[in-house]
Amino acid sequence: MLDANLTQQLKAYLVNIREPIELVASTGDDAKSRDMAALLDEIAVLSDEITVVRGDDKRVPSFLIRRASDAAVAVRFAGLPMGHEFTSLVLALLQVGGHPSRAAQGLLDQVRALDGDYAFETYYSLTCQNCPDVVQALNLMAVLNPRVTHTAIDGALFQSEVADRKVMAVPTVFLNGESFGQGRMELEQIVARLDTGASAKAAAKLAEKEPFDVLIVGGGPAGAAAAIYAARKGIRTGIAAERFGGQVLDTMAIENFVSVQHTEGPKLAAHLESHVRQYDVDIMNLQRATALVPATEVGGLHRVTLENGATLSGRTVILSPGARWRQMGVPGEDAYKNKGVAYCPHCDGPLFKGKRVAVIGGGNSGVEAAIDLAGIVAHVTLIEYDADLRADAVLQRKLASLPNVRIVTSALTTEVTGDGERVTGLTYRDRNHDTLHEVALEGVFVQIGLVPNTEWLGDALALSPRGEIEIDHRGHTSRPGIFAAGDATTEPFKQIVVAMGAGSTAALAAFDHLIRLAPEDVLAAA
Known part of the structure; x- marks a missing residue:
């Protein structure tokens, strides 16, 4: 063995x-x-x-x-x-x-x-x-x-x-x-x-923390890189993360991270956390942010409220809350979540051995999911909204070679159906002929992209129509002293290596902001 x-x-x-x-x-x-x-x-x-x-x-x-x-x-x-x-x-x-x-x-x-x-x-x-x-x-x-x-x-x-x-x-x-x-x-x-009583104790302990020079919200690649770059400047750095590693934890194979030919998400996340812990960074894990209150004047303290009621403050804030799986938003999706509707083919695929499933989405994630599932399940129906798949050509060729995969394009999923306990099928509309079709199956794997985790920000700063935090090339947001990086921003390329670079840029920009506010204090601390 x-x-x-x-x-x-x-x-x-x-x-x-x-x-x-x-x-x-x-x-x-x-x-x-x-x-x-x-x-x-x-x-x-x-x-x-x-x-x-x-x-x-x-x-x-x-x-x-x-x-x-x-x-x-x-x-x-x-x-x-x-x-x-x-x-x-x-x-x-x-x-x-x-x-x-x-x-x-x-x-x-x-x-x-x-x-x-x-x-x-x-x-x-x-x-x-x-x-x-x-x-x-x-x-x-x-x-x-x-x-x-x-x-x-x-x-x-x-x-x-x-x-x-x-x-x-x-x-x-x-x-x-x-x-x-x-x-x-x-x-x-x-x-x-x-x-x-644990939550109340944790909230009380967090509320006692002194203001940070740089307070980072989010522990994915962008947040980890920001923490390292900020801490190396010798300034007081804290990172509040709902889960350290973020969306990377849900990623199976990573083969485009420069200098590392192959790794897996959880392994990379562990390396990120280990690297951050080499520095004097206050890591506050399992903390969900619920509100941001920007400083009322330049040089003031920005405040972040957490789900447990505690409030953290920082002279600067770097937002890197990341993103989550996008949902279809059709009837039956919520009702049958974890009852046949799934978002992680690597995790849940083995539970559908010998069954029929659908994959929603024809990008790289969707096609990769269909290829992986085809080796486990009886049959895969891949449904794509556009007229053509958007995945890389090499993935499309592999998918087309599999005998137990059916590809449906120009199709809009309209409903997930079930018997009250589990998924029994789905309905899609043929966009070319405006006809409805039913597919009998036991599982639906949704792979249609990401949604930024920014609802909690409200109108605290400028967001794009898609809910992304608007930033410039230095990571500045619409609020002085507040920066952002990673998949939750208007940066167009949602990639791990891009997020790390953006996190580093945001940390350097935050340090530059602090120097310009009070150079003698920051330099003395460094």
Whole structure:
């Protein structure tokens, strides 16, 4: 199961195990059980602190990782945690084996202090880049608190269970048998939902912060670059982000980032955060901005209000809130979101194995999604509004070569239909003949571009008709001392490398603004 490179890496990690652990395997006569047994045997060979024993869990194949001296310290995987979940497996082995987590001590104490019995189950897919964060957070909680248990379940392997529980998107989390949440969740978010006083405590702590020289809103490539460039000037820099990494976290393959031939979104996001943390930057993660109040006079403080009620202030502000998936805005889309309507083919594609799906959008994202899905599902119908696909020629040629793909152009999706619980089809209008057509299917993947996350700005500064923040070539907005960068701006090219350059430009422009306001103060601080 493990190649030579993975074996060597894993062996190096396993020397950090401090407490003996047992791998309790529940297997059958099927091929996946044999694969899992082989994987566990390979792991056990790499450390004298690991043994494999037989188990009898209801889910087959599955295995429990438990501490030999304390059976309450344990996590369970149902299926083979390879792909994106291999890191989750490694961390689980280490943490059950007594290796300490690097999470903030205050957060770890919160988990240990949770009062209640919490049985979590997470459905994931091996191609989902958002799932590991959820799996790893809940695994850590199970290790820290004996009243918390967690089972991570490969949805593609347990299809009947997925169908019975109506799981149509990953990650999907159940708590004590009831739906708890879907989508990416950080440890802080999960704890905040269980510890009702956590939000108020966090807001009070944020409200006590002194004004920043540069306050950055948004933690994607633009925000990260701005933070690095500002911090290198020696000025007080803070970054408030709803999720560090932004839309990059939802990107699978990145092959046009100059000097890096191939990487993946979550990996790049982790590198961005690691780089920012090399500097004296106050990172305030999981913070959603809800209002901007510009200074009433040049040189005054700009204020940003957060969802938890706290207010941050800065002598300058750099806005990099990014963008989100654009919705079709047709009947049925909202009603069947995560019930067949999806926006991440890499995450949710495996849940539609052997089924019929549609992809909406003929740009690069849509065609790439259709190509990926064609290898999993029974049939893909790609629907494009324009007369021709807009994707790169090489992608169009690949798509056209696939036997289970139908391409429909000059078509407007008008409705997503369902039976009340899940998607059963969609309707589109042929724009050439003004006729309606119905397509029977089980999934709809929407890939029609991005919408800037700027609604919260209101009329605080000038926005384009599309809701983008209007900027000049130096990142200046319509308000002195407020700058912007990235996908939420009028910059026409929504690319990672472009956003990084724009973030750097905005930070340099903010520093220049501060120098011109009070050169002696800024230079003294630098």
